[in-house]
Amino acid sequence: MVTKADRSEVFSFELNMIIIFLSIFIGTVLLFILIGFLIAKKITRPISNLKLGVEKIAQGDFDYKVISDSQDEIGDLAQAFNAMALAVKQSESEVDVKVKNQTKEIKESKDELRLKLAEIEKLNGFMMGREAKMIELKKKISELEKK
Numbered sequence: 001m002v003t004k005a006d007r008s009e010v011f012s013f014e015l016n017m018i019i020i021f022l023s024i025f026i027g028t029v030l031l032f033i034l035i036g037f038l039i040a041k042k043i044t045r046p047i048s049n050l051k052l053g054v055e056k057i058a059q060g061d062f063d064y065k066v067i068s069d070s071q072d073e074i075g076d077l078a079q080a081f082n083a084m085a086l087a088v089k090q091s092e093s094e095v096d097v098k099v100k101n102q103t104k105e106i107k108e109s110k111d112e113l114r115l116k117l118a119e120i121e122k123l124n125g126f127m128m129g130r131e132a133k134m135i136e137l138k139k140k141i142s143e144l145e146k147k
Contacts, residue, residue: 043074046068046070046074046075046078047074049066049067049068049078050066050068050074050077050078050081052066053065053066053078053081053082053085054081057085057088062085062086062088062089062092063089064085065082065085066078066081066082
């Protein structure tokens with residue numbers, strides 16, 4: 001049995017199939033774009049957090065911690081970065097203590113040198129006075145010998 005179909009019905013069916021195919025195609029493309037965006041965001045967010053951590057540490061904020069829940073190389077890098085920041089903070093604290101100690105020692109040495117210099121100047125004044133008296137006595141002796 002041969003059925004006759006109206007041309008408009010055939011074209012309508014073909015048009016519907018094309019619309020369905022294009023809808024599926026566009027939906028698939030949009031789905032892949034969304035998946036790509038989500039994957040890119042999952043990759044770039046930890047890297048952005050790490051970059052922010054680098055900037056904070058560069059500004060001297062050694063208490064900043066990079067938060068990363070990644071269980072991959074980026075997560076390992078974030079943990080290593082946090083460990084490095086802690087080590088730098090400890091090192092900076094040690095340097096500060098050493099600088100304070102050395103500054104104290106320098107001040108104490110400076111004070112000691114001032115005291116010694118004052119003693120030397122006092123002794124020098126005493127010696128100069130004795131020298132003047134010796135010269136005066138020599139003149140008197142010389143005058144007495146001439147008489």
